[in-house]
Amino acid sequence: MRVIIDVMGGDRPEESVRGALRAAKEFGEVKVTAVGDKKLIERIVAEENASALGMDAVFTTEVISNDESPTMAIKQKKDSSMVRALTMLKEDADSIGMISTGSTGAVLTGATLHIGRLPGIYRPTLLTQAPAMNGQPVCIADGGANVDSRPEWLYQFAVIGSAYMKVVTGRENPSVALLSVGTEEHKGNELTRAAYALLRESNLNFVGNIEARDALSGKYDVIVCDGYDGNILIKSTEGAAKMIMSLLKGFVMESTKAKIGYLFMKKALMKLKNRMDFNNYGGAPFLGIKKCVIKAHGASKAGAVYNAVGQVLKIKQGNVIESIGRAFAGGAE
């Protein structure tokens, strides 16, 4: 089994290479290929004194950045690390997944184009993992890949999210909640009301509507929503966390007494920061396509990239893609 890592495109290519090296070393059952700039990869391999650690490399000359049009970039930059990594994932039967810290739009476009949807899938979905109150991961489906969703898409996001969270939580039938503006069945918009009806009739462990304030309580495994709303949920939470930490710092700086208190509380505050850090919850699997692609955070450090390799492995060992394929093999419902 092989996992391919597009080490360019993110904010810290060096860290991606380090994560790839660590994964090659520590995951005995997986071979790792880093795809990216020759000089960069060779420099990090030398720095880490890791030449014999069994990581393969494919050297590329182009990088897809966050600023360019995803569709144009994927079509034109044939020698970009992202396109080469995706092509390799498609063509190599032994390769089970690809990880990229690059432009979300380009990863999703490229993955859909090069790897292709599973039969019966309307739209692949990005499963963003968010930090819950209790430290458990919550999965937002869709985390931002699809806007203007239709009710049947939301139903598929729920099935895909549930299949994934089964391997993450170990629970046979993870709980699925529908993001809405109130808990009653009739609350919501046209989309959520129609999706509610589909989910209610499904075999999923559907618990009904929830409000955004409860999405990260840890009581639910999968939060189903349109990608526009998933994006707002995730970004508001991130924004609030950042704002609160920064405000607290400001208020602390106003008094010597508070500064002393801050020193005493530092460990608790670091724990809090860690708990709220989306980066610690792994990359976002993009599922509903024929192989596993993981979009890791642009600022991912080596540990996050290493963890993403573990995610690919878990998805493989849990037969997540096979079970999604089976769910819709009879054609999209």
Added chain:
Amino acid sequence: MRVIIDVMGGDRPEESVRGALRAAKEFGEVKVTAVGDKKLIERIVAEENASALGMDAVFTTEVISNDESPTMAIKQKKDSSMVRALTMLKEDADSIGMISTGSTGAVLTGATLHIGRLPGIYRPTLLTQAPAMNGQPVCIADGGANVDSRPEWLYQFAVIGSAYMKVVTGRENPSVALLSVGTEEHKGNELTRAAYALLRESNLNFVGNIEARDALSGKYDVIVCDGYDGNILIKSTEGAAKMIMSLLKGFVMESTKAKIGYLFMKKALMKLKNRMDFNNYGGAPFLGIKKCVIKAHGASKAGAVYNAVGQVLKIKQGNVIESIGRAFAGGAE
């Protein structure tokens, strides 16, 4: 000038009465009428030793709760504090506004039904004020009154929000941002892309798309969005704030050292809690109807209800409703 307060329906009717008494006493230019249960109002008036303070009262026998269907409740409960307060607002030429801590759905339905939309307005909008980083209020338009909005509605929300924030901030042309999933013009869904085009052509101080993480930065006065998305933005932020404070408390309790630190930092933490408390930012004006109705938080204390009276006064003195009326008098565009 008179302001009418529906003192029932919220979680703390006593506090609404106290707020009404305080407003009657302190706002010399405004008369205040409390509408609600006779026993309750008389008890609080006696407790506050306030019989001569010039607050009027209208006694009612019914209360609209959060659990009932807004439309049914408004139609059937003729002697509810909410319906009586709205009827009085409509019929009394001297009354400039009504405040309720009751069911949001019922307030909005009742206000639209009894007070009526201004000519040319598609949908009145709920302007939820949220806490920004810098302590300035930000106004979310729409804060949850309208789902499945059309682009023209969003344009009107922007005009209404801008007219209101003009009196709140004192700025001639408050900045208006469109909530989206990216800052580029093409980012968003069908609704936001169409609304973008309308806003770009307007006379508003339109600054373009913003992401949810920047909505409460304090850089923007009005955040325009569909009410479903406004609800998610507000509730995720509230939820994140609650989660963070509660997590911090838990981590602090794990160590004696941190507990000591907590004591030293208590003042800074209280400041933070206050800054993040939506309750401190006033009620949410429901504008686009012929008079001013303010939905105050269900848990409002006396101070919040008192502040809401100040808001009604500000809206009156700033001619907000007149200027909204003028903007669309030629018919909805």
